[in-house]
Amino acid sequence: MDIQSTSYTPKVIFDSETSVFEISGRSFPENAKDFYVPIIEELSEILSSDVSCIIFRVNLEYYNTASSKFLLEILQRLEAAQKLNKYEVKVEWWYVEEDDDMKEAGEEYEQIVELTFTFVEQKI
Numbered sequence: 001m002d003i004q005s006t007s008y009t010p011k012v013i014f015d016s017e018t019s020v021f022e023i024s025g026r027s028f029p030e031n032a033k034d035f036y037v038p039i040i041e042e043l044s045e046i047l048s049s050d051v052s053c054i055i056f057r058v059n060l061e062y063y064n065t066a067s068s069k070f071l072l073e074i075l076q077r078l079e080a081a082q083k084l085n086k087y088e089v090k091v092e093w094w095y096v097e098e099d100d101d102m103k104e105a106g107e108e109y110e111q112i113v114e115l116t117f118t119f120v121e122q123k124i
Helices: 034-048 063-084 100-112
Strands: 011-015 018-028 053-063 088-096 116-122
Touching: 011 034, 018 034, 034 063, 053 063, 053 100, 063 088, 063 100, 088 100, 100 116
Parallel strands: 018 053, 053 088, 088 116
Antiparallel strands: 011 018
Protein backbone atom coordinates (compact mmCIF):
# COMPACT_ATOMS: atom_id res chain seq x y z
CA MET A 1 0.00 0.00 0.00
CA ASP A 2 1.37 3.38 -0.96
CA ILE A 3 -0.87 6.44 -0.99
CA GLN A 4 0.80 9.79 -1.47
CA SER A 5 -0.34 12.74 0.63
CA THR A 6 -2.32 15.69 -0.66
CA SER A 7 -3.24 18.99 0.95
CA TYR A 8 -6.14 17.23 2.69
CA THR A 9 -5.13 13.60 2.99
CA PRO A 10 -2.23 11.82 4.69
CA LYS A 11 0.46 9.64 3.23
CA VAL A 12 -0.33 5.99 3.92
CA ILE A 13 2.21 3.23 3.44
CA PHE A 14 2.65 -0.37 4.40
CA ASP A 15 6.21 -1.59 4.07
CA SER A 16 5.96 -5.38 3.88
CA GLU A 17 9.69 -5.82 4.57
CA THR A 18 9.63 -3.94 7.89
CA SER A 19 5.91 -4.49 8.68
CA VAL A 20 5.51 -0.76 9.29
CA PHE A 21 2.05 0.62 8.55
CA GLU A 22 2.32 4.42 8.61
CA ILE A 23 -0.12 7.30 8.36
CA SER A 24 1.53 10.72 8.23
CA GLY A 25 0.73 14.31 7.38
CA ARG A 26 -2.64 16.00 7.62
CA SER A 27 -5.98 14.20 7.51
CA PHE A 28 -9.12 16.13 6.80
CA PRO A 29 -10.45 14.60 3.58
CA GLU A 30 -13.69 15.92 2.15
CA ASN A 31 -15.15 12.44 2.54
CA ALA A 32 -13.29 10.49 5.22
CA LYS A 33 -15.25 7.31 4.49
CA ASP A 34 -14.22 7.29 0.82
CA PHE A 35 -10.59 7.80 1.83
CA TYR A 36 -10.32 5.39 4.78
CA VAL A 37 -12.54 2.43 3.79
CA PRO A 38 -10.10 1.22 1.09
CA ILE A 39 -7.25 1.54 3.63
CA ILE A 40 -9.17 -0.54 6.16
CA GLU A 41 -9.94 -3.13 3.47
CA GLU A 42 -6.24 -3.29 2.59
CA LEU A 43 -5.42 -3.63 6.29
CA SER A 44 -7.77 -6.62 6.47
CA GLU A 45 -5.77 -8.26 3.68
CA ILE A 46 -2.52 -7.51 5.51
CA LEU A 47 -3.94 -9.00 8.70
CA SER A 48 -4.81 -12.19 6.84
CA SER A 49 -1.20 -12.57 5.66
CA ASP A 50 1.75 -14.16 7.39
CA VAL A 51 3.07 -11.11 9.26
CA SER A 52 4.04 -11.73 12.91
CA CYS A 53 4.47 -8.12 14.06
CA ILE A 54 2.99 -4.86 12.84
CA ILE A 55 4.20 -1.42 13.80
CA PHE A 56 1.45 1.14 13.33
CA ARG A 57 3.14 4.53 13.10
CA VAL A 58 0.88 7.55 13.42
CA ASN A 59 2.69 10.74 12.51
CA LEU A 60 -0.09 13.23 11.95
CA GLU A 61 0.23 16.94 12.44
CA TYR A 62 -3.55 17.39 12.25
CA TYR A 63 -6.66 15.27 11.79
CA ASN A 64 -10.37 16.07 11.94
CA THR A 65 -13.15 14.32 13.84
CA ALA A 66 -14.17 12.15 10.90
CA SER A 67 -10.58 10.93 10.51
CA SER A 68 -10.35 10.20 14.23
CA LYS A 69 -13.20 7.71 13.96
CA PHE A 70 -11.36 5.79 11.25
CA LEU A 71 -8.09 5.90 13.20
CA LEU A 72 -9.95 4.29 16.07
CA GLU A 73 -11.38 1.65 13.75
CA ILE A 74 -7.87 0.84 12.51
CA LEU A 75 -6.59 0.58 16.09
CA GLN A 76 -9.51 -1.66 17.06
CA ARG A 77 -8.85 -4.00 14.13
CA LEU A 78 -5.19 -4.22 15.10
CA GLU A 79 -6.21 -4.87 18.71
CA ALA A 80 -8.58 -7.66 17.63
CA ALA A 81 -5.82 -9.31 15.57
CA GLN A 82 -3.45 -9.13 18.53
CA LYS A 83 -6.05 -10.59 20.89
CA LEU A 84 -6.34 -13.58 18.60
CA ASN A 85 -2.61 -14.08 19.26
CA LYS A 86 -2.08 -13.59 15.59
CA TYR A 87 0.21 -10.56 15.73
CA GLU A 88 2.23 -8.43 18.02
CA VAL A 89 1.12 -4.85 17.41
CA LYS A 90 3.14 -1.84 18.43
CA VAL A 91 1.83 1.67 18.03
CA GLU A 92 4.25 4.54 17.57
CA TRP A 93 2.49 7.84 18.16
CA TRP A 94 4.67 10.64 16.83
CA TYR A 95 4.03 14.26 17.75
CA VAL A 96 5.88 17.53 17.39
CA GLU A 97 7.62 18.91 20.46
CA GLU A 98 5.23 20.98 22.58
CA ASP A 99 2.14 19.78 20.67
CA ASP A 100 0.39 18.65 23.82
CA ASP A 101 -2.94 18.21 22.03
CA MET A 102 -1.55 15.61 19.64
CA LYS A 103 0.23 13.77 22.44
CA GLU A 104 -2.96 13.75 24.53
CA ALA A 105 -4.93 12.44 21.55
CA GLY A 106 -2.57 9.46 21.40
CA GLU A 107 -2.90 8.93 25.14
CA GLU A 108 -6.69 8.88 24.77
CA TYR A 109 -6.49 6.19 22.09
CA GLU A 110 -4.10 4.24 24.31
CA GLN A 111 -6.77 4.19 27.04
CA ILE A 112 -9.38 2.88 24.61
CA VAL A 113 -7.46 -0.01 23.05
CA GLU A 114 -5.22 -2.63 24.59
CA LEU A 115 -2.13 -2.02 22.51
CA THR A 116 1.43 -1.02 23.37
CA PHE A 117 1.98 2.66 22.57
CA THR A 118 5.34 4.38 22.30
CA PHE A 119 5.27 8.15 22.17
CA VAL A 120 7.93 9.74 20.00
CA GLU A 121 8.54 13.45 20.42
CA GLN A 122 9.98 15.15 17.36
CA LYS A 123 12.17 18.20 17.89
CA ILE A 124 11.45 21.18 15.67
